[in-house]
Amino acid sequence: MKYISVLTLALALGALAPAMPPVPRPAGEFHYFDVAGKGTALSAFRGKVVLIQFLDTTCPHCQAMSRMLTKLQTEYGPKGFQAVGVAFNEATAEMVRGYVAKNQVGIPVGFASRDAVLGYLGLSVMERLSVPQVVMIDRRGQIRAQSDPHGTRELQDETYLRARIAELLK
Numbered sequence: 001m002k003y004i005s006v007l008t009l010a011l012a013l014g015a016l017a018p019a020m021p022p023v024p025r026p027a028g029e030f031h032y033f034d035v036a037g038k039g040t041a042l043s044a045f046r047g048k049v050v051l052i053q054f055l056d057t058t059c060p061h062c063q064a065m066s067r068m069l070t071k072l073q074t075e076y077g078p079k080g081f082q083a084v085g086v087a088f089n090e091a092t093a094e095m096v097r098g099y100v101a102k103n104q105v106g107i108p109v110g111f112a113s114r115d116a117v118l119g120y121l122g123l124s125v126m127e128r129l130s131v132p133q134v135v136m137i138d139r140r141g142q143i144r145a146q147s148d149p150h151g152t153r154e155l156q157d158e159t160y161l162r163a164r165i166a167e168l169l170k
Contacts, residue, residue, distance in 0.1 A: 020149065021122035024142045027135075030120045032086045032112040035093045035100075040110060047139055048082045049168040051161070054117050054133040055109075056089040057099040061156065062132045066099075068158050070106035072165065079169050080139065085109035088117040089131075123149055132156065138168050 030042040030052075042050070053069060055062035069083040084107060087096050091111040100109050118125055121133060130151035136144050145164065147155050154160040 020146070023146050024138075024144050027137045027141045027143050028120070030112075031116070032110040033093070034108065034110045035097050037093055040108075042084075042137075045082045045084070046141065048080050049076075049139055049165060050135075050137040051081070051083045051165070052135045052137070053083065053085045054121070054131065054135070055085055055087050056131045057087050057091050057095050058089065059131050063099075063103045065132050065134075065156055066103050066105045066107065066109070068161075070104070072158070072161060073107050076165050076169065081165055081169060083107040086117065087111040088114045090114070121146065121149075136164060136168065144168060 027042065027050075031039055034040050042052075051069065051072075053062070053065055055066065066085055069085070073081065073083045085105065087099065087109065088111065091099075093111070096109050096111050099105065115125070117133075118127070118129075121135070123129065127149045129149050130147075132151075133147045133149075134152070134155040135146050136155070138144050145152075145155060
């Protein structure tokens with residue numbers, strides 16, 4: 001009987017948690033801070049294909065992805081692509097500077113609060129989240145791809161990302 005009560009409670013709480021918003025959808029505005037403490041708005045990249053990597057500065061997968069995005073930025077940047085990293089693990093400007101230097105990251109990386117990131121992603125604070133979380137936005141400001149809360153392997157795969165970036169740049 002206790003098992004049924006716990007299961008019923010878990011299902012009821014799960015029903016209250018919002019589902020991940022559908023894709024495609026308008027990107028909306030998002031603000032983060034750069035390493036100088038200056039606020040930056042996502043709208044600064046309007047008209048470009050944007051890939052946002054929401055990351056944890058201590059995550060090896062995030063570090064590898066930032067290095068890969070640096071390569072993609074070099075290749076596709078002149079064609080209208082912009083990769084951006086946003087740390088949300090209670091990161092400070094100093095932590096982000098260290099992350100960029102240690103991993104030789106050549107894309108802008110800033111930081112934001114966890115609540116701001118979860119709000120932008122349309123996820124509940126109750127959601128268990130894997131990093132990196134990835135969002136791809138087309139030139140018209142529509143989110144075309146977003147990681148599942150538990151991670152989406154293809155959005156961390158260089159071959160897949162190259163194909164999606166090339167497609168969105170057309």
